[in-house]
Amino acid sequence: MIELDKIYKNSLKGKKFIDLFCGLGGFRLALESYGAECVFSSDIDKHVSKTYENNFGDYPLSDITKVNEVDIPKHDILCAGFPCQAFSISGKQKGFEDTRGTLFREVVRIAKYHKPELLLLENVKNLEKHDNGKTFKVIKENIENIGYNMYYQVINASKYGVPQSRERIYMVCIKKDLDNNNYKFPKPINKEKCVKDVLINNGDEKKYVINKPYSLIQTDKQVDMFKVYNKPVRIGTVNKGGQGDRIYDPMGQAITLSAEGGGTGSKTGLYYINNEVRKLHPRECARLMGYPENYILDESVNQAQKQFGNSVVVDVLQYVVKSIIDEGSIKNG
Numbered sequence: 001m002i003e004l005d006k007i008y009k010n011s012l013k014g015k016k017f018i019d020l021f022c023g024l025g026g027f028r029l030a031l032e033s034y035g036a037e038c039v040f041s042s043d044i045d046k047h048v049s050k051t052y053e054n055n056f057g058d059y060p061l062s063d064i065t066k067v068n069e070v071d072i073p074k075h076d077i078l079c080a081g082f083p084c085q086a087f088s089i090s091g092k093q094k095g096f097e098d099t100r101g102t103l104f105r106e107v108v109r110i111a112k113y114h115k116p117e118l119l120l121l122e123n124v125k126n127l128e129k130h131d132n133g134k135t136f137k138v139i140k141e142n143i144e145n146i147g148y149n150m151y152y153q154v155i156n157a158s159k160y161g162v163p164q165s166r167e168r169i170y171m172v173c174i175k176k177d178l179d180n181n182n183y184k185f186p187k188p189i190n191k192e193k194c195v196k197d198v199l200i201n202n203g204d205e206k207k208y209v210i211n212k213p214y215s216l217i218q219t220d221k222q223v224d225m226f227k228v229y230n231k232p233v234r235i236g237t238v239n240k241g242g243q244g245d246r247i248y249d250p251m252g253q254a255i256t257l258s259a260e261g262g263g264t265g266s267k268t269g270l271y272y273i274n275n276e277v278r279k280l281h282p283r284e285c286a287r288l289m290g291y292p293e294n295y296i297l298d299e300s301v302n303q304a305q306k307q308f309g310n311s312v313v314v315d316v317l318q319y320v321v322k323s324i325i326d327e328g329s330i331k332n333g
Contacts (some may be wrong), residue, residue, distance in 0.1 A: 001290050002161065002318050004033055011325050012036040017077035017116075020107065022060050024307050025052050026289065027079035027120065030317035034325070039073040047303045048310075054296045064106050069113040078114070080107045081122040081312050104139060112146040117330050119143070119173035120320070122312050125154050127169050148173040151183045155320075157313040158230065159188035163195055164254040164288045165232055166313060170320055178330050186323040195250040195271060198287035208278040210264055214238045214247060216272065235272060238264050247272050254280070254288050259309035267305040282308070290314030 013035035019028050022041040032038065041060035043049050049061035082104050111119055128136045143150045150173045157166040172183060199205070216236035233252030238245045245263050247270045248255060255269040264270060268280035280288070282297050282304035289311050298304040324330065 001314050010035040015076045018075045020080040021082050024311045026312035026314050029314050048307050051298045069110045075116050077118045078116045079120045108142050121171035125167040143173050149179045153185045157316050158253050160316050161189045161191040162315050163193040166256045183329040186319040195254045198284050205281050210277045212238050214277050257309045259306045
């Protein structure tokens with residue numbers, strides 16, 4: 001998480017928000033850092049719901065399709081990182097043919113009834129181009145038809161102080177009668193940070209060492225490669241080929257954390273650290289997603305890695321919210 005200047009810490013005090021498909025609570029952490037209050041949260045996954053409860057005291061387990069919009073508290077901001085598997089290039093890309101894709105309709109249903117000032121949405125980069133742009137066109141038209149202007153942009157977390165190459169589309173939807181029609185997404189921060197900056201060194205990381213044959217790329221330019229901060233730098237291979245079997249240098253960016261995937265480096269990727277090849281520790285994954293050090297992780301390593309792979313990057317959301325405040329994007333907001 002980014003440390004906010006004092007003037008921002010209560011800038012959303014009095015504003016209420018709901019946290020749909022809440023996962024680990026990335027949206028909640030971002031908005032609460034500005035003083036906003038969460039009045040409702042929902043997620044259908046029992047494992048992540050328990051982690052959410054451990055951190056926020058709320059147990060969000062519920063099927064939002066069975067929650068009547070009338071029973072949801074009034075709110076000023078609706079947050080939703082609605083399920084992305086239906087649109088992801090790593091999935092089958094069925095879009096609205098997939099039941100998970102239709103969950104976007106729940107966002108529209110709730111927003112149409114409650115009419116919050118602002119919708120904050122996030123999804124995979126591929127959403128914009130899925131089915132030759134038809135899926136995103138449907139989403140945008142639905143948002144506009146219920147009274148919102150949508151601003152959207154694909155943002156790579158690596159340009160906002162997070163050492164992970166993670167591209168996601170962010171959608172800021174402002175009620176038309178409150179919109180000053182001047183919103184602009186935050187400019188890149190471009191801090192030089194790399195995987196090495198998030199590594200732990202307490203011995204627990206040894207559990208993630210991969211005891212398999214590996215080979216490193218030997219080139220005259222290898223020393224220069226260690227200085228690359230703005231992208232993942234591949235420096236070797238475990239066994240043979242495959243995305244999951246690539247080894248990356250900790251002086252570069254992390255590859256995108258994933259909730260799924262196979263191979264030796266499933267979910268976190270593989271890195272050459274202290275002359276050993278290993279996956280990332282769940283706490284390192286948490287740091288790559290902007291979660292604070294006191295965030296309580298799932299006791300299951302597999303679940304923890306999956307949950308962070310599904311999460312939003314807290315820092316990016318904080319910068320987006322800050323830009324909304326700085327631009328005065330919501331009239332009388």
